[in-house]
Amino acid sequence: MDWPSAIKGFKTYLKLERSLAGNSIEAYTRDIEKLHQFAEAERYDLQPDKFALSDLRGFINWISELGMTATSQARILSGIKAFYKFLLMDDVIQADPSELLEMPRIARKLPDTLSYEDIQNLIGAIDLSKPEGGRNKAMLEVLYACGLRVSELTELRLSNLSLDPDDEFIKVKGKGSKERLVPIARQAIKALQIWIEQIRVHVDVQKGEEDLVFLNRRGKRLTRVYVFLLIKELAERIGLKKKISPHTFRHSFATHLVEGGADLRAVQEMLGHESITTTEIYAHLDRQYLKSVITEYHPRS
Template identity: 40%
Template sequence: MKAIEIVLRFKEYLETERSYSKYTVLNYLKDIEDFRNFLKTNGFADLLEAKPNHVRYFISFLHGKGYNERTIARKMSSLRSLGRFMVREGIADLNVFADISSPKIKKTLPKFLYYQELDNLFEAIDVGTVVGKRDYAILELLYGTGMRVGELCSLRIQDLDFYNSSILVMGKGSKERYLPIHDHVKSALLDYLEFSRDELLKKNKKGSTDILFLNFKGGPLTERGVRVVLNSINLKAANALKISPHMLRHSFATHLLDGGADLRSVQELLGHENLSTTQIYT
C-alpha cells in the first residue's frame, strides 16, 4: 500500500469514526506531511519503512528549526495516532512512534479577560445595527456558555430552547450536551433573531439555511469569521491585548470557579472528557 493511500484512509477515519472537525483533521494531515517531507528530504523510507531512529531525527530537526515544545508534542501526538491506526488496520505490525517521548510542555495558566475588559467589548458594539446585534449575541454566547467556536458556528435555530433556557451543543466526537443560557444571553439571541438574522438571510443567493449565525452575505458564519468579528470588536474597545474565542471560554471557566462553582459542574459545561483538563483553571 502506498503512503498516500494510508494517509487518505487515516483522514477518513478521523472524519467518520472520530468525528473531528475540519480544522483538526487538517492539522493532523499537516503534521504527517511534515514528517513525510522530512523522510524524503533526508533519503529515508516513507511511512511503511520508517524506523524509531527516523522519528528521533525528526524531533531533533524540529528543535533545530526553532519549534517550541508544545508544537513538537502535538506533531508527535498526530504521528502516534497514525501509528495506532496503521497497526489496527493491519497495515503495520508495530507503531514506531509509540515509544518516542515527546518534549515536556511547561504548564501555563490559560489567559482570560477581566470584567472591565469584557465590559469594554460589549460596550464597543453598536447594537443599533444588523451586524451589531449579531456580534453582541455571539459575544454573549461565547462568554455566557463557554462553548467552543466550532460549536457556536454549527448551532442551528432548532437547537435553541428558550422555554427551558437551554441550548443543544454538538461537541467534540459528536457528543451532545445541553447548556443553560441566562437572561442576558436569551435577550441577545432573541434580539438577533427578531431584528437581524432575517435581514442577513436576504443577502443569501443560495437559499435558506437553518444555521444560527450568518455572515454579511447571508451564509453560515465560519470559525475564521468569528475571529474576525472578535478582532474588530476588540479594536474598537481599545483593549491592550489580543483576544480569541478560546480566551472567552477560559474567562467563562475562570470566573465560574472564582465565584464558587465546583469543578465537576464546570467540566460538564465545558464538555471536557477528563477532569484533569478542567483542573488547569484551578
C-alpha cells in the same frame, strides 16, 4: 477518615491552631471541597487519608484543564499542603502525600483571562446601528454565557435552542459530535432573541443554511476566522492590550464560575471536558442543577 470529618477537623485546626480569620478559613475550606469533588468525580471511594502523590497531581491537572489560572492553582496547592499537614499532625496519615507536590509545567501559556469589565467593554464596543451589530453582540454574549468553542458557536442550530423562561438551555454539538446541554444566561437570551426575531428574519438565507443561528449578510454560515477577526478588532477598539481570541471567552467563562465557587463537576459538564472524568457517575448532571449554577455564579445572569 471520611471527607466531612476531615474538613470539619481542618477548619477547627485553622481556627484554633493557626488563628486564621474567617475569610481565610472559608477560602481554605473551598479549596479542599474542590479536592473532595475531584475524588467523587474521578474515584468516588477515595477518602482524604488514601490520597497518594499521583492522585494529587491528577487533581492539579484536573483544575488546570478546567481553565483555572496559575495563581489560583498556587493558592489551592497551598491549601492542600496545609490540609495534609493537619492530617499528619492529627495522626490520620503516616506520610504527607503533598510533600513533593509541585505545579505541573504548562507547555503552552494559558490564554489571558478577561475580567468581567473587559467582557462588558468588548460587547459595549459593538456598533449596534448596523444589522451585523445585533448578530455580533449575540455571538459574544453566547460565547461568554455558555463557554462554547468557536466551532460550536458557528455550528449552533436554531433547532437546538430552548429559550423558554422555564427551560433556557442550548444543545451543543462538541468534539466527536458528542452533544451536551448548557444553560444560557438571560442577557444572552435577550441578545439572541433580538438577532433572531428582529434582524435574522430579514436575511436571505441560502439553501442548506436555514437552521444555523449565525449567518453573514449573504445568508451563509460564518467562519471561525470571522469570529477571531471580530474579537481582535473590538479589542483594538477599546485599547485592550491582552492577546485574546474566542477561546479567551471560554476560558473566562470557566475561570469566573470556578473562582466564584461553582462546583467543578458542573463546570466540567458544561465545558464538555470528557478527558477529565474516568467514571460515568457525573456524566449527566441534573439540568435544573446546572441551571442553578449559572444563575448563582455567572456574572451575566
